[in-house]
Amino acid sequence: MSTYDYDLITIGAGSGGVSASRYAASMDARVAICEAGRVGGTCVLRGCVPKKIFMYSAQFADAFADAGGYGWQLPQAPVFELSRLTAAKNVEIDRLELEYRRALAASGAKLLSGRAEVLDPHTVQINGEKLTAQRLLIATGGSPNRPDIPGIELAVTSTEMLELTAPPRRLLILGSGYIGVEFAGIYHSFGSAVKLAYRGELPLRGFDGDLRKRLAKAMEDRGIELHRGFHPVRLERVGDEYICHGNDGLQLHADLVLNAMGRSPNTANLGLEQAGVALDPQTSAVKVDAYSRSSVPSIFAVGDVTDRLNLTPVAIAEGRAFVDTEFGGVPRSVNHATVASAVFSQPPLGHIGLSEEQAVQDGHRIQVFEADFRPMRNVLPGRNERSYMKLVVDADSNKVLGLHMIGTDAPEIVQGLAVAVTMGASKRDFDATVAVHPTMAEEFVLMRKPRA
The missing domain is CATH 3.30.390.30 (FAD/NAD-linked reductase, C-terminal dimerisation domain)
Structure with missing residues (x-):
C-alpha cells in the first residue's frame, strides 16, 4: 500500500491540469487537483474561448459592410451593444466551467478549492491541511505582466477587456503580441478609435516577417493607428483621460489603456524554490526536461508555467504525455518544433x-x-x-x-x-x-x- 494520500496532486485546474488529472484518474490513480479560483483556467475563463466569442461578434462588422455588394439591403444601420455580448459570453463561460467540474467529478479526481503551497517534494498544504502525493504536478499557468513603468497599474489587462459593457471611445493598446493585435481588431470593429503602440518596427515578434508586414498594413488600412518604436516611460490619468508618455516625448491620449506587454508564469509564493525546484532566473518559469520533470524528481510542470510553448493544446498534450510516462508506463514527450498556431487578428x-x-x-x-x-x-x-x-x-x-x-x-x-x-x-x-x-x-x- 502507498504511504501517500494520493498518487498525484495537481496544482492548477486549467486546461493542462484538468486534462492530466482526468487522464491519470482514468488509469486508476488517486488524484486530487487544487484550484484557488474558478475551474477552467485562462483559456476557458479569460482567454481564448471568451476572446474568440468577441472575435466572432467583431466579424459581423465586416459582414454588414460587405452585404450590399452581395445584394442585401439592411433596413437600418446595425446597432452594437457590448453589454449584451458580455452577458451572453458570461453565460457560456459559466456553462463551460460547470462542464469542467462535472468532467473532473466523473473521472474520480477530487477537486480541492483553495490556494495550495508546496512544502516539500511530496507535500502540499491547502486550507491549512497537509496532503502528500507520490508526484506533484504544477499547472498554474501565467498572468499578465506588470512592467516597471510608473502608472502602469492604471492600465487594464486582457481579463478586464472581456468584462467591459461599453467600448471605449479611444483605446490605447501597449504591446503588439497576439493579445494586442487581437483586441485591436476586435475593439476597432466595436467602434473604438484604436492606437497600437509597441517597441519594434512590426507587430507579432517571432512570426514570419512577410506575415508581420502584411498584418501591419492591413491594420492601418482598416483604420488602426500604429505607433512603431514607442517605449512607454509613464502612464498618468488627467481628468477623464489617460496619457501615456514615450521616451521620445510623444504623448498618446486615450479613454482606456490596455497593458498587453506579455505574460509571466504563475510561480510566486507556491513554495517551489524552498522545495528545491529550479526556476528560470529571467522568467521565473519552472525549468523542466523533455518529460516535464523539474529539478526535483517527484515534481512536474506543464503548460504556461514552464514557458515552453504557451498554447492551450500544448498544455493538454504535455499533461497527457506526463501521465502516459508516469502512470501508463509509456515514456512519451511532446515535440514542440511542429505545432500549428493562429492569431485571431483582423x-x-x-x-x-x-x-x-x-x-x-x-x-x-x-x-x-x-x-x-x-x-x-x-x-x-x-x-x-x-x-x-x-x-x-x-x-x-x-x-x-x-x-x-x-x-x-x-x-x-x-x-x-x-x-x-x-x-x-x-x-x-x-x-x-x-x-x-x-x-x-x-x-x-x-x-x-x-x-x-
Whole structure:
C-alpha cells in the first residue's frame, strides 16, 4: 500500500491540469487537483474561448459592410451593444466551467478549492491541511505582466477587456503580441478609435516577417493607428483621460489603456524554490526536461508555467504525455518544433513550422513559394484586403519546413494542412494534390515557381 494520500496532486485546474488529472484518474490513480479560483483556467475563463466569442461578434462588422455588394439591403444601420455580448459570453463561460467540474467529478479526481503551497517534494498544504502525493504536478499557468513603468497599474489587462459593457471611445493598446493585435481588431470593429503602440518596427515578434508586414498594413488600412518604436516611460490619468508618455516625448491620449506587454508564469509564493525546484532566473518559469520533470524528481510542470510553448493544446498534450510516462508506463514527450498556431487578428493568420528567417538562421538552403491575391469574396463588396500564403521549403530535401498564411479562414486552413507538415510532407506532395476549386486553400497546392 502507498504511504501517500494520493498518487498525484495537481496544482492548477486549467486546461493542462484538468486534462492530466482526468487522464491519470482514468488509469486508476488517486488524484486530487487544487484550484484557488474558478475551474477552467485562462483559456476557458479569460482567454481564448471568451476572446474568440468577441472575435466572432467583431466579424459581423465586416459582414454588414460587405452585404450590399452581395445584394442585401439592411433596413437600418446595425446597432452594437457590448453589454449584451458580455452577458451572453458570461453565460457560456459559466456553462463551460460547470462542464469542467462535472468532467473532473466523473473521472474520480477530487477537486480541492483553495490556494495550495508546496512544502516539500511530496507535500502540499491547502486550507491549512497537509496532503502528500507520490508526484506533484504544477499547472498554474501565467498572468499578465506588470512592467516597471510608473502608472502602469492604471492600465487594464486582457481579463478586464472581456468584462467591459461599453467600448471605449479611444483605446490605447501597449504591446503588439497576439493579445494586442487581437483586441485591436476586435475593439476597432466595436467602434473604438484604436492606437497600437509597441517597441519594434512590426507587430507579432517571432512570426514570419512577410506575415508581420502584411498584418501591419492591413491594420492601418482598416483604420488602426500604429505607433512603431514607442517605449512607454509613464502612464498618468488627467481628468477623464489617460496619457501615456514615450521616451521620445510623444504623448498618446486615450479613454482606456490596455497593458498587453506579455505574460509571466504563475510561480510566486507556491513554495517551489524552498522545495528545491529550479526556476528560470529571467522568467521565473519552472525549468523542466523533455518529460516535464523539474529539478526535483517527484515534481512536474506543464503548460504556461514552464514557458515552453504557451498554447492551450500544448498544455493538454504535455499533461497527457506526463501521465502516459508516469502512470501508463509509456515514456512519451511532446515535440514542440511542429505545432500549428493562429492569431485571431483582423485579418487572422496561422502558421506551422519555421519562418523564413528561422530556416535561414538554422542553416537551411531554402526555396520560398508564395501566393498574394485578392480573395474572390472581397471583389463584389469592393474590399481591397488581400490574402497571402507562403511555403518555406528545404531546397536539398524538398521538405516543407514552414507554412504560413494571413487572410480569411487562415486558422482553419492551416489546421488542416498542419497534418501534412507534421507528417513531413514534401513540396512534391503538395504539387501532387489536386486542388478543390474554387477555394482559397487551393493556392497552397498550386504554387509552382519559387520566389527569385
